[in-house]
Amino acid sequence: MTTTKGKAFDTKLFKRLLQFAKPYKWQLIIAGIGAILLSVFAALRPNYMEKAIDIGIEDKDPESLLYYITLMGLVLLGQVTFRLLFIYYSNWIGQQVIRDIRVKLFEHMLKFKMQYYDTSAVGRLVTRAVGDIETIASIFSQGLFMIIADLLTMGVVLGFMFWKSWQLTLIVLAVFPIILYATRVFQRAMKVAFEEVRTQVANLNTFVQERVTGMKIVQIFNREAIEHKKFGDINKKHMDAWNKTVWYNSIFFPIAEMCTSITIGLIVWYGGLHVAESEAITLGVITAFISYIQMLFTPLRQIADKFNTLQMGMVAANRVFGILDTESQIKDIGTKELTKIKGEITFENVHFSYIPDEEILKGVSFTAQPGQTIAIVGSTGAGKSTIINLLSRFYEIDSGVISIDGTSIADVKLHQLRKEIAVVLQDVFLFADSILNNITLNDPSISEETVIASAKEIGVHKFISSLPDGYHYNVKERGAMLSSGQRQLIAFLRAYVSNPSILILDEATSSVDSYSEQLIQKAIGKITKGRTSIVIAHRLATIKKADLIMVMEKGKIVEKGTHKELLKNEGGHYLALYEAQFTEAETV
Template identity: 60%
Template sequence: MSSNKKIKVLDINIFSRIMSYAMAYKALFIFTAIFSVCLAAVSAYRPYLIINGIDRFVYTKTEEGFLNFVMLILIALIAEVLLQLCFIYLANLLGQSVIKDIRTKLFKHILKFNMAYFNNSSVGRMVTRVVSDVETIAQFFSQGLFMIVNDILKMFIIAVVMLVINWKLALIAFVVLPVLIYATKVFQKAIKTAFQEVRVQVANLNGFVQERVTGMKIVQLFNRENIEYQKFQDINKKHRTAHIKTVWYFSIFYPIAEVLSSIAVGLIVWFGGRELAENNNVTPGEIIGFIMMTEMLFRPLRQIADKFTTLQMGMVAGDRVFEIMDTKSHIDAQGTFKPKNIKGNIDFKDVVFSYLKDEKILKGISFNVKQGETIAIVGATGAGKSTIINLINRFYDIDSGTILVDGTPIKDYDLNFLRNEIAIVLQDVFLFSDSIKNNISLQKEDITIEEIKNAAQQIGIEEFVESLPGGFEYNVKERGVMLSSGQRQLIAFLRAYVSNPSILILDEATSSIDSHSEQMIQFAIDKITEGRTSIVIAHRLATVKNADRIIVLDQGNIVEEGTHQELLNTNDGFYKNLYDKQFANQQIAS
């Protein structure tokens, strides 16, 4: 995911795309705009009242009608406060409504990515996109767009009022405007570049922290605390430097803006005071009112630079979010075939597959699994065993060849239907921070607690689960850290069993368990594989021995195939050598 893409000062395409989400809330958008206009008008009306009040009552020392004047100012202040309240609330409501839709669409899009995308993407960076960047888009509306529109309207109305009241004083106040506008433009360009670097460093920091927290056990086991600490310091320093750069630009711009504003006020006092003393072409109320209006004219201009930065921040964030939305990394899921049931016949025909171009993992393999048959796939690490499992589930699309289930290419199946018919138990079990019950059912409404308990009883693990505090309601915490690796394997096996799959896949499912758990798993394997098509990535000897057929892989090719005994009888065979090296000392379960 690119992070250094250059974005225009105002990228119309990104701006329009963000605004398209706001159009789903037209009424809210219109009301926000109306309140923005009314707020600008009322804000400009207040100094006009003060000018009249000073000239009519204070300067002339007239008491009659003064109370009404005070009440009118009070009403104007209350109206301004109420309008400000409604404007800010509606702008933020619109922003949060928009990002709710964007975040929902983004997450739904991410859920459909193939595994290759996740293999090549940093989790921390993706979290930054989904959380931080999307939240920044909300500020595009709440603190950016509408605030800028409100400020521009306020400045325009105040400028018109100033020209109507006294065009000479107005021109004096406008003298420094070109300088301030130029400074604002320079600042805006510089701060946008600095912000892009901040977002890059935030993503880097999030990615680093997420990976180290997840892998803290490895960090401590291999005594890498100091090394990782030094790496974190370097990343954190870059993060700080990027932020300091933005602070530096702000620290230059705001004093310049304040000085220019003060110069404008000084010119008004000088020119207005001289006119008042010499020929009364200026009133005291006008001088005081113009000082107020000059501040009201210059303050939004100073703030617009900041708000325009927020607007650009929203567009930069939007660009990063839309980059993910526009990523085409989905499995082609146009298949619609949904048979009443899947028998479980699987055929691989000349299947070629590579994760990276020109680095083939499977080199034209062909084999079949008949309905109800249990086959084991063995081979050295990297031979392509787990790749076969990934392809059956369509986590990846093959380079060439055909994979068929019950005689139909898997591409023709509805993807969700196909995966619902396949259950997998992996070596590295992932459990959510939730109850055992929800980790087993994955919160599918059609799986009841009674079915879960009955399944647990059938495969002999109900006693283990009930021994935990709360039984099936026991929260296993993040990634199941409250359970041992063997217990997590048992939960994963129960999860697969409850789903009642047509095809069962065990990917090194018994490699991390003790002998007691292995006995329970072996009992469950015998039960669940009965009459069901099963593919076992073999590790434990008992599983290999009991398979109907064993397929031996080596460097992406099928080198041997047969039963356990047939392969052992092959002199100098690949499987026999593997057996002698890895399994000869293990006690074969009878």
């Protein structure tokens, strides 16, 4: 990750950013030509104004006056035309660039390990993908090209000034170092300030996103006042960060204005004293110099402002590239494809840890035969869900081998591996979309007719049809318009229509009502038929018919067998779990 903090400008980061503008070289050329001609036309206008005063007015020549006024009008027209081209294409390039960066960033984020999302704040990632990338656009629309145009204008203006009067130009240049120094100090201070601004924006977004998502918890536990105070503190830090930039602006711009006024005063004083003595200094030249000074100093002030915009964009680019440079992807180096999968799953001495030296799985080994239903039970934290996460390669194992039909999953193309595995989680995630799109996940190969037929097969068609708009009912964000049982049924149908070779059910019936559970049990019977299935269950009553039950404790498989076999094991873990649940049910 490139670091820009403390630097006024990071050339390496800027070159990397420019790589995204390379595909639009013709638009860059047009914008560049516009900037060059814009600077020339800007410098010509005071020149013709000088002629109009010295020849048209001083010499009382109305024809010359009309001629130079007409030239000034044509120059003004040229300025407007090329400014239009310049502004349009510089903004156009900026939008193209951020589109390309955003697509690349999102594609990169799609491949991250689950571990990355386990440790990264969602609000911060949203800030990077949306707010920071929008800020990058300003590098092209308001920063980079504007600075180039202003520098070109200043260079052309200085050339005209030396041509008109080197004495007056030296007076202007005598004041110039002061404003240059002030600009440099201003840029460095603003760089640090903008870094703090982006940090506080990310903190604010993260806080708001988490509290809005967890608003029910906030209200249930009566934490409105506490969260309001926390928000006030974070918001104040955000305000203070911005106020620091306001403070720097309030110091710099008055200094710049004062330098401009002093320079104009010196030009009028010196030029006025020497009008009669020097042919090179005339009233028209003095008037032209007043315009030139404005054209020289104003762009310099604007460059400072635009440089702030450029720096803010660079800070944003640094943050975005920080994510792009993050190596947190599962290595998709597999070359094999699983064809005609039977569904044999094998774990051989698998070790795994989320945190180094803190093993979650400690040498797990088992084999699921094709078409079998394997149930995994155990206490919280025993490693049950970790097994299914590893089978889908959401995480990389530390050692051992996981294979399907004798082929290590590390040798299989990641996309093809996950295509053959369907997972139904306890916490079902639904997008703010129709039921149909949540089932198909916008896969064009799955038709609505197929979805309806599948729903009828597993017994959920009646429930979906009872909703307003049926399969086109919008469930809103995270499926808020449905009960937990209804969301679970949608998840089962989603898994069924994907036609997987291997099915995984993770606590899929732990938080549903009895009616929904009946529908779910029917759906389970249908979708597990003929498929290798792994069921993680809390309710032991739901796995009595499993072909093999494995009991896990502290990252190890401590018992294996059928329901009847395990109940015969006096003093066994499974019997203890079963008796505890039976006693609990009797008490209720």
